[in-house]
Every structure is written in structure tokens, then in C-alpha cells.
Amino acid sequence: MTLSASPLPPPLYYRLLIKLLKPLYYFKIKYIGDKKDKSISGHVLKDELNQRFGKIYPALPQRQQIIWCHAVSLGETNTIAPMIDELLTQGFGVWLTNTTHTGYARSQICFAHAIADGQLVHSYVPVDAPQVIKSFLQHVQPCLAMFVETELWANTLYILAQQQIPSVLVNARLSEKSWQNYQKIAAVSHSMMQNISLIIAQDNESAKRFRQLGAASHKIRRASSLKWSVNSVSSKLTQSDALFTQNITTKRPIWVAASTHAGEEAAVLKVQQQLLNQPQLSHTLLVLVPRHPERFDEVAEMIEAFDFQYARRSQQQSITEQTQVYLADTMGELMRWYQMADVAFVGGSMVDIGGHNPVEPASVATPIIMGKYTQSCDQIVAQLQAVDALQQVGDNEDIAGLYKSLEFWLNDKMLAKQAGQNGYQLVCQHQDAMDKQLAMICPLLPSLNISKPTLATGDKTSDVL
Template identity: 35%
Template sequence: MSERWARIVLSTYRWVGAMVFPAVGAYVAFRASKGKEERGRQGERYGVASVARPAGPLVWVHAASVGETSAVTPLVETIVDMGINVVLTTGTVTSAKMVQERLGDRVIHQYVPLDLKPAVDRFLSHWQPDLAVICESEIWPMTILELGLRRVPQVLVNGRLSDKSFAAWQKRPSIAEALFENLAHVVAQSDIDGERFRALGARPVTVSGNLKVDTAIPPVVESELEALQRQIGKRKTWAAISTHQGEEDVVAQVHHMLKVRHRDLLTIIVPRHPDRAPAIAEDIEKLGMKVALRSRGDVIAPDTDIYLGDTIGEMGLYLRLTEIAFVGRSLMAQGGQNPLEPAMLKTAILSGRNVQNFRDSYQRLIKNGAAKLIRDKDMLAGAVNYLFNNPAERQVMIDAGTKTVEDMRGSLDLTMTALEPFIQPLVLKARLNAREGGWK
């Protein structure tokens, strides 16, 4: 595809988006009816701001969902500590709750506008960002093009391109180059990601490692933890976290297999999408197992088989209840989920083999002996049983995970170094404005 043709395609995308804009109200309303949009704030999806723009320099940071929000939080805190305003956008209700819990009123939270010209125009006209920082793999053509037209520097941080995304962009190299040339800098997670961004035309590209390693250890409310620990007592536990459809059934079957040898077993399941919890509980109960739901405040009774962690922002609680964690989206689904939180919280890590989206992290953990890959439910049951029966080996894996995380730290500093040419002028501007008593 030629450069001229790529620009025609992107121009068509721009104006088609403008034409369909009036019809998207029904789509947003439907999402709101399903709890996927926050009622009363749907206007933000059309670029309508819910608060005034503060005076002084402002950085727009975008993080799509919970994982990206967690990763970018220390970066946002660092920018705010430098005296610069931040408007942080996310795309999900759960990530919005996380922003409120972790950052409060230190930042302005807005839902990201739809990638349609009228919404993006309205958003940018109101906020007038001096810099846009995008986290991970959020490549929105209209947003990138409109920022480019306004000459707003755009930096992609913690950049990642999955095998699937890279293959798709390779089929459209001219479009990729027309978009990526608007990026002032790409800070990639790994050498492989860096090579992929360069191949698609991004310049300059540096590698920082994974920002998620530099996040704080997931918090916990100590009173809640102690209450659950009392309910569990001395029972053996293992957790299956970030599970996707089909994996909960596998985990339940593994529980049944293990209970023959470990009569006091408690299995903790934390689905990636908590709204699926009622259906998950119903399916497991049909197998004759007793399920307790965290969201209902159910007590973990002596005969509870499965504790269903169907709440947001409590991974720090669930992982502190065990020393063995299976990380989902790796058996029945593709790509895997982040294994770094389990490593931070001192668990031996098990996973299926489909972990392409977190390849670098898994390679490091496996090399150091902190994680093991399994291929099916029988192998999963065998691995959990082995770790129950061999506490010394379990501790070796836990210690290896802790060391791996420590060795991987430093991404935040490297990312801030890449951002320095864009941030420092804003720091000086903020100081001058503070002395002069206004925004210029």
C-alpha cells in the first residue's frame, strides 16, 4: 500500500467517523445498561468535559483498563509531584474506580473520548494538553492524527505489540508508518517490542522494561485479610487468578482431583471479569461443590470448596491467602495475563502455555525457576499437588520470583529519562506561571 493510499484511507476514516458520530448514542446507552459505562458520565465519551481545565501546563495520560492504570500510576504520581496537572483517561468503569482509590483528587479523571473526530476535537479543544502520554498498545488512529495536527507531542510508554497486532500492522505498513510517524518517542517494554515498533516506522524507540514491575505491591486492608485468614485457618489453599471463560471449569475439576489427597483444600478463583461470577458459581455448584462469593460477604465455612473473588482492586488480598497461583488466560484463551503481581506477593507461579502477551516476563521468571508452564488440567493438578507436598521447592520458586522482580526494576527511571525533554519545559513553565499568578 502506497503512502498516498494510506493517507486516503486515514482521511476516509476521519470523515466516516464524523458522519456516524450522531448514531453512536445508542451504542453508549447500551453499554451503560450493561454496567460498562458510568451513568451520568456518558458525555465524557463524546469529549464533553465534566470539570474545568486547571490553569498551567497539563499532560494527558491515557491508560485503557485496570492493568495499564496500575502500570502507569507511579509515572503519573511522578509527573504530578513535579507540579504539572494531569488529566488521566481510562476506558472502563473498573479502571476509573482504581484511579479514584489510588490517586484520588491528585489527578483529573475522565473517560477517554470515542475515537471519532467530533469527540476527539471537543476533548482536545477543552483540555489543550501540552503532552500526550499513551500507555502500552492503545493505537487510536483519529486521536493520534488530531494530536499530530495540533502539534502536541505524543509519547507511547510501556509500549507493547502482541504477535497478533504486529502481524496485522505488517499487512498495512503504509498506514502504520503514517500513524507512528506522529509519535515523538516510543518507550517499549522489551527488545522484541522495540524491534517491532522500529519495523513499523516509529522513531526514536528506546527500551525501558515493564512499568508494572515498578508499581507498588498491591495493597490490602489488614482487617479484611485477618478476617479471611481466621476463616481459612490451617486449610491448604491455592488460587487461580485472572481466569477466562472455560478455565474456571478446569480449575473446579482440578479442585475435585486434589481433594482426594488434600481433604481440607480451599480453591480461590479470581475471574478476570467479575461480572461473570454468578454464572461461574452456578456452573461449579452443579458439580456438587460449595461456593462462597466475596461480593456477597459469604463466610468461608469449613465445607466451602471454592472462594470466588469477584471484586475489583483486591488482588492483593486474594494472593496473600496462598503461596500457589495459577495465572489465567493461558489455557483456554490466548495471550496470558500479568504474572508480576503474583511474583511480588510471594507465590509460586503456574500458567498455561499461551502467554505471548507477557513473553518477556515469563521468560525471566521461568529461567530463574519462579514459574512453570503446564499444558492441561492433569498437569496443573500434578503441579499444585507437588507444591503442596514439597514446601521447600515451593519456597525456592517464591524466592526466585522475588529476585526476578527486583532485577527487573528500573523501568520508571528509564521512562522518565525518555520523557525528560518533554516534561522539563513544562516544569519551568509551571514555575513561571506560579510566580506570575496565572496561566499563559
């Protein structure tokens, strides 16, 4: 596989727009920012500004060859984590960047050991301004740039192509809406499709849309979503967790509402009220896990307004037999709650976010409920539905639908267990997704310890376009 022979610069209007927006973005971060995020101290903000605008960067990973990997937020970080672990195992260093504070915090937790060992370095993503990108690349000197799902920037891709650094869009997905938006800036899109080295699409429709934006067929591959390759090592409950949950018995129904957004918590709490009013479910425990840490206190106030007996993980409050709602207001423990639960509601799906990853609960054999907004993972949702591992309800007004699905599985643990096993078996069938995508990237990587499997001819999207 060869790199683009003729890098194509973004159109002039795009370069001028970025130049105009750069100082405004600096002002926004420094003086507006996210006032609800208490983790952002003056020192942390200074580091963020230095990293985003190319002033000061951390020291390099202690590896000869470095891969730059960009994951926008928490979901993308979770998606790419198994592949990063494999690349680290094979001897590459990784420079991981995030856009959001939530993604940054997740990366700090997820790769704490690799950061401490000097194998992985972590920073905020540089803004898409030529001088900033050149400064970043001069410091990092990556052998490959890897972007997760749909995060593409025209100046960045152009400079990578100029410097003959391969660029890959892994686990690529392009919805109909996003495709239409990219078509509105056709010249920008065309330059990006010209400059990128490889696109690994997670579905046939995305592959076709990238081709329609101008990507050459030989640059596009097709593989199952990396969401199937979740890293569930952290799902094991530790001894301290066992002591912490000692008052939970196997007879007590437990459900988790995970990665919830504004508008979903109220629906979830209303359903919990209804469940507690049913004699057979009057001792049901709800574990509530908001998606964004800056909303933890807001959700706690909401729980209090509903007058539930509740406890908070961040305050090390134990779950007792009287606890009706448990606010899991810490980061990096979601898989533990999925493992503990009889049923999982996956958030971002009853409000128009697109739905978070249902493979995570399926990987620990927990049956799943989601709302109607699942455009970010619609194929996975359809596959889990087909094996009766997932039930889909409506939006955040569909209290009755959510209640009915929960009541069905909480009242019949045998059916719930079977549904969970169905989902788990499906996850097992797709566990090679990461290996397949990595095999497609390998020809662009320098030789280290990593093997480079030969691609099957059927992997080319020219066969499906």
C-alpha cells in the same frame, strides 16, 4: 528531543472510515452495549456517551500542567499506575482515559484518593474523530499525551502533532501478529510512526518492528517492561481482612486462580475437585477471581453446578473450614489474594488471551502457574521460568498438567516458598523499570519539580536494531 516537524495526515480512506463508523459506534454503545454489566445505569451511560463523543467532560485537575494518559483496560491501568503515582507526586495533574468498562472501574478504585483530591480526572477515551479529539484537547490542554502498550489512533496522533503536543507510547509492545496487521494498513501505520514523538519499547523485537513500520530510530528507546514495577502497596491485609479470614490457618493449602476467563474456570474447578480427593490436600481452599465483573454471577452458578461449598466476597460471606471455593467477586483486591495464597494460577493463559501479569504474584513471593498462551508477557514468563518461580502448562484441556503443578507445590510448602522468593528477587532486580522509562519521557515534559536524568547512550534502540 524535538517534535515531528511535518505532521503527516492519515490517508483519506482511514478518515472516511472513521467518519462512517462513528454513528455506528454511538448506536452500539447506546442501544446494544454490554447488557451483562449491571453497573451501567442510564445516568452512567449518558456520561460515557458524552465523554466518548466530546459533548461534556468533567472539570479539569487542580494542577497547572496536565498529562493525558490512556490505558485501554484493567491490565494497562495496573501497568501504568506506579508511573501515574510518581507523576502526581512530582506535581503534574493527570487526565486518565480508559476504553473498557473493566478498565474504567479499576481506575476509579486505584486512583480514588487522587480523584477525590482533584489531582486526577477520569473519563472514557474520546473516539478517533477529528472534531471529537479537538474538543477533548481544547478542554484538557495536556502538556503530554501518553499511551500504554499498543493503543494508537491515527487521527489522534496527527492532531497532537499539529498542536505540538508531545505523544509517547510507553511500555510499547508489538507482537508478530500485530505487526503483520499494521503492515496491511501501511499508510495508516506510517502516518502514526511519523506523528508520534517517542516509543519506549519493552523488548528488542518490538523496537525493530516499530522501526520497520516507519518509526525513525531516534524516536525509539528500549527499557524493561513496566509490569516489573507493580504497585504492591495494596497487598497488605487490613485488620478487617484478618478478621474476615480468621478461620484460615497456615496449615491449610490455598491457591488462587486469578483473572480467569471463560473456559478457564471449568478447568480450575475440575482440578480443585481432584485436589480435594487427595487425603493430604482434602482441605485445600481455592480463591477464584474472574477477570470481568459482568461474569461474576455466571461463575457463581458454575461453582454451584460443581456442588462445592463456597462463599462470595461481594456478600461478605466469611471463609470457614468447610469452604472449598471462595469467589472473590470484587474489584481492586487481587494483590490481597496473591499474598494469601501458597500458589497462584494467572489466567488469560489457558485460553488464547495472552496471559495477565505474573509479576503481581511474584512481587509478594508467590509461585506461579500459567498456561501456554503467554504472548502478552512472554519475556517475563521466560525470566520467571529461568529462576524456577513459574511453571507453564497447556491450554484449558490440560487438566492433568495444572493438577500436577499445583500438587507439586501445595504438597511441599518449602519448595513453594523458595520458588516464590526466587520470583520476588527477580522483581527486585527490575524495580527500576519505571524510573528508566520516566527518565526517557522527562525531556518532553515542562519543568516542574521533576528531575530529568540524562539518558545513557546505550538506551537508544539504534544500538540493537
